Amino acid sequence: MTQGVVIFAFNNEQVDYLAMAAWSAARIHRHLNLPVTVITDVEDAKRTSVFDQVVLTDPPQTQQTRYFYDYETSAVWHNLNRSSVHDLSPYDRTLVLDADYVVASDQLKLLFDIDQDFLAHRYAHEVTGYPPFGDNNWFGVYRMPMSWATVMCFRKSQTAKLIFDTMQMIRDHWDHYRQLYYISESTYRNDHALSIAMNTADGHCLSTPSIPWSLSTVTSKTTLTQLGPDTYRVDYCNPDDKPGWIILDQQDFHAMGKRSLGAIVANTR
Amino acid sequence: MDTNELISHSRARFSHHQARLNLKEKYQAKMTFAYRGGMWCAGPNLQSTLLTCSGTQAVILDLYETPIQIDTQELLALSQQRWQEQMTAWLVEFETLNQNR
Numbered sequence: 105m106t107q108g109v110v111i112f113a114f115n116n117e118q119v120d121y122l123a124m125a126a127w128s129a130a131r132i133h134r135h136l137n138l139p140v141t142v143i144t145d146v147e148d149a150k151r152t153s154v155f156d157q158v159v160l161t162d163p164p165q166t167q168q169t170r171y172f173y174d175y176e177t178s179a180v181w182h183n184l185n186r187s188s189v190h191d192l193s194p195y196d197r198t199l200v201l202d203a204d205y206v207v208a209s210d211q212l213k214l215l216f217d218i219d220q221d222f223l224a225h226r227y228a229h230e231v232t233g234y235p236p237f238g239d240n241n242w243f244g245v246y247r248m249p250m251s252w253a254t255v256m257c258f259r260k261s262q263t264a265k266l267i268f269d270t271m272q273m274i275r276d277h278w279d280h281y282r283q284l285y286y287i288s289e290s291t292y293r294n295d296h297a298l299s300i301a302m303n304t305a306d307g308h309c310l311s312t313p314s315i316p317w318s319l320s321t322v323t324s325k326t327t328l329t330q331l332g333p334d335t336y337r338v339d340y341c342n343p344d345d346k347p348g349w350i351i352l353d354q355q356d357f358h359a360m361g362k363r364s365l366g367a368i369v370a371n372t373r
Numbered sequence: 374m375d376t377n378e379l380i381s382h383s384r385a386r387f388s389h390h391q392a393r394l395n396l397k398e399k400y401q402a403k404m405t406f407a408y409r410g411g412m413w414c415a416g417p418n419l420q421s422t423l424l425t426c427s428g429t430q431a432v433i434l435d436l437y438e439t440p441i442q443i444d445t446q447e448l449l450a451l452s453q454q455r456w457q458e459q460m461t462a463w464l465v466e467f468e469t470l471n472q473n474r
Contacts, residue, residue, distance in 0.1 A: 342388075350395060
């Protein structure tokens, strides 16, 4: 059974996701010792030796924008084809990571030992505690449980196919599902679609298996700096506007602040 | 990093409280391990359960509520080893954090 990691990288006018994916691929090789495939529309990716495979595909057709707090501007957000990973992945067992997920340990290796067809994080937390993140673990007026699409581990199976097909159906009829679940945000998010899809595929029993630890998150309202190969400092302001900092050492995390991460990636080249 | 960010950076104080919470999240994740196709969380709960099993063979539920046939002594040894390895690493990191100001 083949195993590997897949990263989606569709650049926009603000963020060079392909550079992030390349930076991340080197870290994945070092910590997880797994091949990395990038799914992108940038032909130059084939010249980057860090990827084991490059899957070229058209960018999702969208004008959907997202506000990037750290850049203080909106940009087109090419996030609509994540659900095609079941067909595009060359592996029997695939770990799908966001390009801005920082691998700093071998913790994710454990996911391949779990005998489940599909896994994602059920809970996420903010490493600085500010802003409080708890409410993000539910969505909509009915407070449906969130499943985070940042890290997904699946094996090619009927269950995984059903979840991804359902995600596509939700994406294609987003306005309907948005109203059904009373989601205030108009922007399509893979997290919402995955949450609804996993719950639907589970017969609405709210008992879907999940990754047995919480997703560490660093929001875009913080400043991230790299102190060592796997050590990062996170600067933030608490509600009293007092600056504080913490250290993340050999701990994986989702870096939502693309600007800070982009600077780290640029400095590593 | 611009001048304002540099000033803010130098005035910032290390958050011991938040660092401790973070360490807890980090090491709780590291307590998870695989054995005989099941997933387990090393620690007192699992070890107490194993100590209530009278024989060397037993069937218990893993983290995913899947019944798994296990060798109680084997799983107990694995759990104790991982638990103490990770607790020791936790302590080392905790003491290093306490030196931060």
